[in-house]
Amino acid sequence: MLMTRDFSHYVKDVDPQIAHLDLAVEGVSCAGCMAKIERGLSAIPDVTLARVNLTDRRLAVEWKKGALEPALFIDRLAELGYKAYPYEPVRAEVEEAERSKFLLRCLGVAAFATMNVMMLSVPVWVGGDLSPEARDFFHWLSALVVLPCAAYAGQPFFQSAWRALKAKSVNMDVPITIGVVLALGMSLVETIHHAEHTYFDAAIMLITFLLAGRFLDQKMRQRTRAVAGNLAALKAETATKFVGSDEISEVPIAAVRAGDIVLLRPGERCAVDGSVVEGRSEIDQSLITGETLYVKAERGTQVYAGTLNISGTLRVRVAAAAEGTLLAEITRLLDHALQARSRYVQLADRASQYYAPVVHATALLTTIGWVLAGASWHDAIVIGIAVLIITCPCALGLAIPAVQTVASGAMFRAGVLLNAGDAIERAAAVDTIVFDKTGTLTLPELDVVNGAGVPDDVFQLAGRLALASHHPVAAAVARAAQAKAPLPGVTEEPGRGVRALFEGEELRLGSPAFCGADVEANAILSADPEVSVVAFSRGGQHTVFAVRQLLRPDAARTIDALVNRGISVELLSGDREPAVRHAADALGVSAWRAGVTPAEKIAHIEALKSQGRVVMMVGDGMNDAPSLAAAHVSMSPISATHLSQATADLVFLGKELAPVLAAVDYSRKAMAVMRQNLALAIGYNVLAVPIAIAGLATPLIAALAMSGSSILVMLNAMRARRVRLGGASWK
Amino acid sequence: MEVMVILVPLALMLGLLGLAAFLWSLKSGQYEDLDGAAWRAISDDDQTPRPPAKEPA
Numbered sequence: 181m182l183m184t185r186d187f188s189h190y191v192k193d194v195d196p197q198i199a200h201l202d203l204a205v206e207g208v209s210c211a212g213c214m215a216k217i218e219r220g221l222s223a224i225p226d227v228t229l230a231r232v233n234l235t236d237r238r239l240a241v242e243w244k245k246g247a248l249e250p251a252l253f254i255d256r257l258a259e260l261g262y263k264a265y266p267y268e269p270v271r272a273e274v275e276e277a278e279r280s281k282f283l284l285r286c287l288g289v290a291a292f293a294t295m296n297v298m299m300l301s302v303p304v305w306v307g308g309d310l311s312p313e314a315r316d317f318f319h320w321l322s323a324l325v326v327l328p329c330a331a332y333a334g335q336p337f338f339q340s341a342w343r344a345l346k347a348k349s350v351n352m353d354v355p356i357t358i359g360v361v362l363a364l365g366m367s368l369v370e371t372i373h374h375a376e377h378t379y380f381d382a383a384i385m386l387i388t389f390l391l392a393g394r395f396l397d398q399k400m401r402q403r404t405r406a407v408a409g410n411l412a413a414l415k416a417e418t419a420t421k422f423v424g425s426d427e428i429s430e431v432p433i434a435a436v437r438a439g440d441i442v443l444l445r446p447g448e449r450c451a452v453d454g455s456v457v458e459g460r461s462e463i464d465q466s467l468i469t470g471e472t473l474y475v476k477a478e479r480g481t482q483v484y485a486g487t488l489n490i491s492g493t494l495r496v497r498v499a500a501a502a503e504g505t506l507l508a509e510i511t512r513l514l515d516h517a518l519q520a521r522s523r524y525v526q527l528a529d530r531a532s533q534y535y536a537p538v539v540h541a542t543a544l545l546t547t548i549g550w551v552l553a554g555a556s557w558h559d560a561i562v563i564g565i566a567v568l569i570i571t572c573p574c575a576l577g578l579a580i581p582a583v584q585t586v587a588s589g590a591m592f593r594a595g596v597l598l599n600a601g602d603a604i605e606r607a608a609a610v611d612t613i614v615f616d617k618t619g620t621l622t623l624p625e626l627d628v629v630n631g632a633g634v635p636d637d638v639f640q641l642a643g644r645l646a647l648a649s650h651h652p653v654a655a656a657v658a659r660a661a662q663a664k665a666p667l668p669g670v671t672e673e674p675g676r677g678v679r680a681l682f683e684g685e686e687l688r689l690g691s692p693a694f695c696g697a698d699v700e701a702n703a704i705l706s707a708d709p710e711v712s713v714v715a716f717s718r719g720g721q722h723t724v725f726a727v728r729q730l731l732r733p734d735a736a737r738t739i740d741a742l743v744n745r746g747i748s749v750e751l752l753s754g755d756r757e758p759a760v761r762h763a764a765d766a767l768g769v770s771a772w773r774a775g776v777t778p779a780e781k782i783a784h785i786e787a788l789k790s791q792g793r794v795v796m797m798v799g800d801g802m803n804d805a806p807s808l809a810a811a812h813v814s815m816s817p818i819s820a821t822h823l824s825q826a827t828a829d830l831v832f833l834g835k836e837l838a839p840v841l842a843a844v845d846y847s848r849k850a851m852a853v854m855r856q857n858l859a860l861a862i863g864y865n866v867l868a869v870p871i872a873i874a875g876l877a878t879p880l881i882a883a884l885a886m887s888g889s890s891i892l893v894m895l896n897a898m899r900a901r902r903v904r905l906g907g908a909s910w911k
Numbered sequence: 912m913e914v915m916v917i918l919v920p921l922a923l924m925l926g927l928l929g930l931a932a933f934l935w936s937l938k939s940g941q942y943e944d945l946d947g948a949a950w951r952a953i954s955d956d957d958q959t960p961r962p963p964a965k966e967p968a
Contacts (some may be wrong), residue, residue, distance in 0.1 A: 211950030234947030284937060292930040296923055314915065321919060 187250040189435040190266035198228060199245040204267040204410040205257065208237045213262070220260045221253065236406045238267065266432065273405050280398040286333040287395055290388040293329035294381070297322050301381040312374060319371040319378050326380040327364065333387050334360055336394060352577065355539045356390060359383075359568040366565055382569050382886070389890045390577045397581030400588045401601055419451045420444075422495075436498055444494040447650025449486065454496040456481045461492035464652070466618050466755075466801070473756075486802050486821045488652060513778060513806035527580060527605050531858060543567040546873045563875045570872040570885065571865050578890050579857035582897035587850035590901045594842035595833040603829035606813035607843050608851035609794045613742060614785065614811070616799035617753035617763050622729040623835060624800075624819040626652055628660035629711065630704070630726045638723055641682065642716040645670065645689045649678045653714045654689060656727045677714075688717045697722035710759050731766060738837040739767050745844065748793075752776050752784060754803055781807035798840060800824055815840060842903075850900045857893045864889040 187201075194200045208214065214232040221230035221241060229242035241253055250266065257264040269277075300318045303310055337360070341353040360383050367378035419436050420443040423429050428443055433451050436442065441457065444450055450463075462474035465487045474490055477483060483496055547564035551557060588598050598604070615621050631639060643661025646654040648670035667687070670680040677690010688694060692701035695715035701724045704713055711726040732738075739749050751772035753760045760774035776784070785807055788795050797804070797811035800820035808814035808827045816828035825831055832839035868885050871877050877885075936942070 211947075211954055214947060214950060215954055232947060233944040234950065235944045281937065284942065285934060288930060288933045288937065292926055292933075296926045299922060300919070317916075318919075321923070325923065 186429045186431045186435070187254075187266045189432055190268055191250055193245065194242060197245055198242050200240065200242045201250050201253065202267045202269070203239045203241065203253065203257070203264040205232070205237055205239050206263040206410075208232060208234065208239075208262065216260060217257065217262065221256060224248070224252070224256065235403075237410055239264065267410065268434070270409060273402075273409050276398065276402045276405055280395065280402050283336060283391060283395045283398055286336060287388065287391040289329050290333035290384060290391055293325050293333070293384045294388045296325055297381045297384055300325075301378075304377070315376070316371070316374055319367075319380075322378060322380040323368060323371055326384045327368070330360065330364060330384055330387060333384075333391060337387070337390065350536045352536065355536045355568065355571075356386070356577075358540070359565070360387065363565050363569055366561065370562075379565060379569065385886065386569065389886070393578040393581045396578075396585045397601075400581070400585040400598075403588070403592075420448075438498050440498045442496050442498060444483075444489045444496055445650060446489055446491055446493065447652060447655070449488050450483050450496070451485055452496065452498045453484050454482075454498045456483060457495050457497050459492050459494040461494050462490040464488035464490055484802075490651065513782065516806075527602075527854060527858075539568065539571045542571065542869065542873070549873075550875070559875075563872070566875075566877045567869065567872040570868045570877055579861050579893050579897075580854050582894050583850050583854045583857060583900045586897050587846055587853075587900040590903070591843065591846045594846065595836075595839040596843045596846070597831045597833070598829070599825075599831060600829040603813060604847045604850050605854075606829060607796065607815075607847035610747065610796040610813060610844060610847075612748050612750065612788055612793040613796045613798060613840070614750045614752050614788075614807075615769075616797075616801065616804050617751060617755055617760055618729065619800040619819060620798055620804075620817060621735050621751070621763060621767070621837070622731050624817070625659070625729075626656035626712070626727045627730040628656055628725050628727055629730070631660050634723055634725070638716070638718070638721075641667075641687060641718065642689055642723065642725070645678060645680055645687050645716070648672065648680070649689070651714075653712050653725075653727050654678070657689070657714060657716075657725055660725075682718075685719050689714065691715065692724065695722060697724050700724040710762060731763060732835060732837045734836045734838055736767050738841050739769065741841050742844065747844070752781055752807075754778075754801075778803045778806050782810045785810045796844075815843060845903045846900070849903045853896060853900045857896055860893055860896065861889060864892075 190201055192200045205217070208217065211234075214234055217232050217239060218230045221227055221239075224243075226244040226247035227241065228244065229240065231240050232238070233240070239257075254264050254266075300322045304315055304318055334357070337353045337356050340351065341357040344351040344354055363379040363383040367380050367383070370378050418430050418432055420428050421431050421436060422441045422443065436452060442452060442454070444459075444461075446461070456477055456479055458479065459477075461477045463477045463481075463483060464474055465484070477489075477494060483489075483494070543564045546567045547560045550560035550563055555563075584601070584604060587604055591598065600606075634642075639661045640663060643658045643663030644665055644667045646658035646661070647663055647666040649655070649672065667680045667682060670678050672678045673690070673694070676694040677688055679686060679688045679690075681687075692698045692713060692715040695717035697715035697717060700722055701713045701715060704711065704724055704726050708726065711728045714725050714727060716723045716725065742749055748771070749769055751760065751764050751767075751769050753763075753772075753774055754776055755774060757774040760772055764770070764772040773784070781804070785795050785797060789812070795811045796813045796815060797808050798815045799805075799808055800817050802821045802823050804816075805821075805823045805827045808816065808824060813830070814828045815830040815832060816824045818825070818831055818833045820828070820831075830843050832843070864885065868877070941948070
C-alpha cells in the first residue's frame with residue numbers, strides 16, 4: 181500500500197504565486213527557538229517567509245506555490261525538535277482577534293483626544309487672566325477634537341447599550357451612553373452660549389478608562405482562546421483514508437467525509453464514528469464509557485471517535501453524525517444541560533443591574549431637587565450631569581476585567597486554561613468536587629506496576645522489542661524500560677505479539693499463551709484481577725509484566741488539600757466496582773460510585789445541586805461531557821476528548837492533579853479581590869456622589885476622583901497574582 | 912496670547928500625527944506578537960524575514 185500525507189486542506193493562497201500555511205508549534209518558549217525555527221525553515225529553497233509568533237506559539241510559512249509539500253515543513257520542524265501541526269483558526273478566535281483590534285483602535289483614538297483636550301482644559305480650570313475670547317477658542321477646539329473622537333471611540337458602548345435597550349433590558353453601557361451623550365450635548369450648548377465650563381474632557385476620559393477595561397477583558401479571552409486553540413490543533417487526530425482501492429493517505433480529520441473508508445491499525449485511536457466493513461479486532465472504549473475491558477469488533481460493529489483499536493487492522497466506513505449514534509445521544513444530553521446553565525449571571529452584570537437604576541434615579545432626583553430648591557433649569561441639569569459622570573462606573577468597569585486578566589495569567593502559569601469568561605467566578609464558589617476516574621484521577625496512559633522485580637537487562641530487551649509494537653500494553657513496557665533503540669528484524673503476529681531473533685535466541689513479547697507463560701500470568705491475575713498482563717520470553721525464560729492505569733502522582737496530596745479547604749470530594753466512574761474501589765481507597769475518598777452511566781452522572785449532580793451544593797465536575801471522557809455541562813463549573817485534563825474539552829470551563833495541563841487545586845485557590849483569591857474592587861468603587865461613589873449632588877464638583881475634581889479610583893482598582897487587581905498555599909505560594 | 916492661535920493647532924497636529932502612526936502600526940500587525948518583538952530587537956540574527964504582506968483569506 182502506498183502511503184502519503186495530505187495537508188493541502190490547510191494551505192491557503194496568498195496570491196497566485198505564494199501558498200501560505202499556519203502551524204501550531206509545541207515547545208517554542210524563547211527567542212532561541214524562534215531564531216532556530218526561522219533560520220531552519222528559511223534555509224529550504226523556495227520558502228519565501230517563515231515567521232514565528234512567540235505570543236501565540238504559531239508559525240506562518242509561505243512558499244512558491246507548487247514547489248513544496250506542506251508535510252515537508254512538519255518533518256523539518258521534527259528534525260529541529262519541535263512538534264507541529266497545521267492549524268486553522270476557529271471562527272470564534274478570528275472574531276475575538278478582530279474585536280480586540282477594534283477596541284485597541286478605539287482606545288488609541290480616545291487616548292489621543294484625552295491627552296490633547298487636557299492641554300486645552302487645564303488653562304480653563306486654572307482660570308487666571310484668560311480672556312473670554314480665548315476661553316471660547318479653547319472650548320471650540322475641545323469640541324472639534326472630542327466630538328468626532330467620542331463618536332468613534334464610544335462605539336463599543338453605544339452599540340451594546342442600543343442592543344440592551346432593544347431587548348428591553350438595561351446593562352452597564354446604558355448609563356455610560358446616557359452620561360456621555362448628555363455631557364457632550366450639554367457641553368456643546370454651553371460652548372455656544374459662551375459659558376465658563378464644559379465637560380468634554382470628563383466625557384472622553386471616561387471613555388478612555390472604560391475602553392482600557394474592555395480591552396483587558398478582551399485580551400484575556402483572546403489569549404486563552406489562542407493557546408487552547410493551539411493545543412487542540414496539536415492533538416488533532418489524523419485519519420488514514422483510502423483514496424484508491426489500496427492507496428492510502430494520511431489526512432486531517434477535517435478532510436474526512438461520510439462514506440469514506442478509513443484504515444484503523446492496531447494501537448491507533450479511532451477518529452470517526454462508523455461501522456467496521458472488514459477485519460477483526462478488540463476495541464478499548466474506556467474514553468467513552470469508562471469501561472476498561474475491551475469490546476470485540478468485527479464486520480458491522482459500530483465504532484466511535486475516541487476509542488482505541490487494540491489488536492487487528494480494521495477498515496471502517498465513516499457514518500454521518502446521524503441520529504442514534506453515541507455522539508448524537510451525548511450531544512442531546514449536552515444541549516439540555518447547557519441550557520440549564522445559561523441562566524447564570526456574571527458578577528459584573530449583577531452589579532450593573534442594581535447599579536444602573538440607582539445612578540439614573542440619583543441624577544434625576546438631584547436635578548429635580550435643585551429645581552425645587554430654586555435653581556435654574558440650566559444649573560440643575562449641569563449638576564445632574566456632574567452626578568452622572570462622577571458615578572459613571574469607571575472603576576466598576578475596570579474592577580472585574582482587570583482582576584480576571586491578572587488571575588488568568590497566573591492560572592495559566594499554574595497549568596490551567598480558562599475556557600469561559602466567568603469560569604473564575606464559578607470556580608470560586610465550589611464546595612463539592614466530583615471526579616471521574618479513568619484519565620482524570622489516573623494518567624491517560626498505562627504503566628508497568630511490577631517493574632521493580634524484573635532484572636534490568638531483561639527489562640531493557642523487552643522494552644526494545646516492545647518499541648516495534650503499536651499495542652498500548654507493549655507501549656507501556658517500552659516507556660517503563662525507557663527503551664530507545666528498537667530491535668532489528670521484528671515480525672508482528674496480529675492478535676498475539678511480536679518476535680525477533682537476538683544473539684541467536686528467539687525473543688517474544690505478547691499474550692501469555694504466545695510466550696508460553698500462562699502459569700506466571702495466572703498467578704499475577706489471581707492476585708490482582710484488575711491488571712492487564714503482557715509476557716516476555718527469551719529462550720526458556722519467561723517474564724510477565726503487569727500493566728495498569730496509575731493514579732496521577734500527586735492525586736492523594738491534591739485531594740487531601742482540597743478536603744482541607746472544606747471541599748467534599750466524590751468519585752463517580754463508569755468503570756467496574758473493584759477498580760473504582762481500589763482508587764477510592766488509595767485516595768481516601770469515601771463517597772464513590774461505580775458503573776455509572778452518563779444519565780446517572782447528571783442525575784447525581786442534579787441531586788447534589790438540589791441539596792444546595794455548588795458542584796465542580798472534573799472529567800475527560802466523551803461520556804463525561806453532559807455532566808461537565810450540568811455541573812456549576814467543570815474542568816478537563818488536556819488529554820480529554822475534544823467534546824469534553826469544549827464543554828469544560830477550565831482545562832488543565834500536565835501529569836499532575838495540582839492544577840485543580842490551583843484553579844480553586846486562584847479563583848477564590850481572584851473573587852476576593854473582585855469583591856474588594858467593587859467595594860472600592862462603591863466606596864468612592866459614597867464619597868464623591870454627595871459632593872456632586874451638592875453641586876461642588878468642578879470638572880477638575882471629577883476628573884481627579886475618577887482617575888484616582890480607577891488607578892486604585894487596577895493596583896489592587898495585581899494582588900490576584902499571588903496565592904498562599906499553607907505557607908508556600910504558587911509560582 | 913496671539914501665539915496660542917498658532918501653537919495650539921500645531922500641538923494638535925503633532926498629536927494627530929502620533930495617532931496616525933499608532934493606527935498604521937496597529938494595522939500593519941505590529942501588536943500581534945509583543946513577546947516576539949521584544950526578543951527580535953536583541954537577536955543578533957541578521958536575517959530579517961519580511962512581515963506578512965497581506966492577511967491570508
